[in-house]
Amino acid sequence: MYSSFREMPVWKFALELSVEVFLITSNLPRAEDYGLTSQIRRSANSISANIAEGFGRKTMKDKANFYVIARGSAFETQSHLIYANQVGYLSAEKTENLVDNYNQIIHELNKILKSIK
Secondary structure, eight states: OOSSGGGOHHHHHHHHHHHHHHHHHTTSOGGGTTTHHHHHHHHHHHHHHHHHHHHHOSSHHHHHHHHHHHHHHHHHHHHHHHHHHHTTSSOHHHHHHHHHHHHHHHHHHHHHHHHHO
């Protein structure tokens, strides 16, 4: 059992990916600052934030709720990445790599949810 959310491998990986999303979105057109750039950064950052919040909740129902929200944000981030690829902002290779990484997070969150239900 972990004594802090900071010890959770899924939180560490989600934070790492959030930083990567931040860096790749730094190259998006300025016209996207209040659109895609903002949306994808918020959804990516929401994953680790909701994992942390879920960790801090007392009841299993509360914990599960935040892990479900984190999982939803992972799917949302994948959608934004695919859109960024479709409009030519991200290469197919970078997009697939990131989508695969978010699939790993989704898988880990599914395992956590299964274990607490």
